[in-house]
Amino acid sequence: MEFSPSECISARIGILQRKINTIYRTYLSPLNISESQSSILLVINKSTEIGQSEIASILNLERSSLSRNMVRLEKNGWIEKNASYHPIWSLSNNGRKFMKTLLPAWENAMKEVDGIIGNKGWESFGTFEKTMS
């Protein structure tokens, strides 16, 4: 037996993500936005205009998963598309306004994580991430 079950990388990374997302939710839920939706907004905000498949590629999300996220974000009035099929997405006016409250909340979540993991955490995570890319 080469590996011990307690080493299970999938279980371990799942535990870590649940811990991190719990922290994020304390900052994001007052704004009525989830971590997943926040991630997508950050991607759109960075690119100004971006195709749906490119968002899926960046976040490694299955097409159908992203499709449903986009419906939710659009329903919340934060994003808009230029066509019904193969849409190019951008933030709506409302969405740009919303980013002004989202970004500070997101920064606070990042700061709390930073206070826990420290430089050592950032560095080791970055090293691990590179081995997966």
Next chain:
Amino acid sequence: MEFSPSECISARIGILQRKINTIYRTYLSPLNISESQSSILLVINKSTEIGQSEIASILNLERSSLSRNMVRLEKNGWIEKNASYHPIWSLSNNGRKFMKTLLPAWENAMKEVDGIIGNKGWESFGTFEKTMS
């Protein structure tokens, strides 16, 4: 601005988990079991007998989330409990049999991840994990 949005730890760890789970699924789905359910079976298998709240604590799962996972695992016939409330769980005969096919499949998933991340990946992940515990 202290952090750049592209550094978002929650988004990044989500991407990594989706990548890893995709690998796991190629090995586990032929056995008709999900990664989450597999993780729980590994925990029960290790402890022989274990309370539900302890499983939740080990995997950092919300009570209600675990509750539904247990229903699914029980429905699949892999686990059994000694009481209807505050149950102590253990593998069923069927479950013990199933572990003989699950463990090799799980090992293959681990080996594929190992081939990607290598020693550097394991070490950096372990370092990161410690900063979160």
Next chain:
DNA sequence: AATTTAATGTTGTATATACAACACGAAGCT
């Protein structure tokens, strides 16, 4: 230009997850 093929988006179905609210049971307290 018409047809075929590939890429992309959505819908059906199932699992996974969390929070809130509720239910139950075990200790403690009086």
Next chain:
DNA sequence: AGCTTCGTGTTGTATATACAACATTAAATT
């Protein structure tokens, strides 16, 4: 003993995710 409190388990509701199947558009081939 009766009541209260706390820990624990389940159910209601919403979001998140993936795969399969289908729909639609774009691209390529003839």
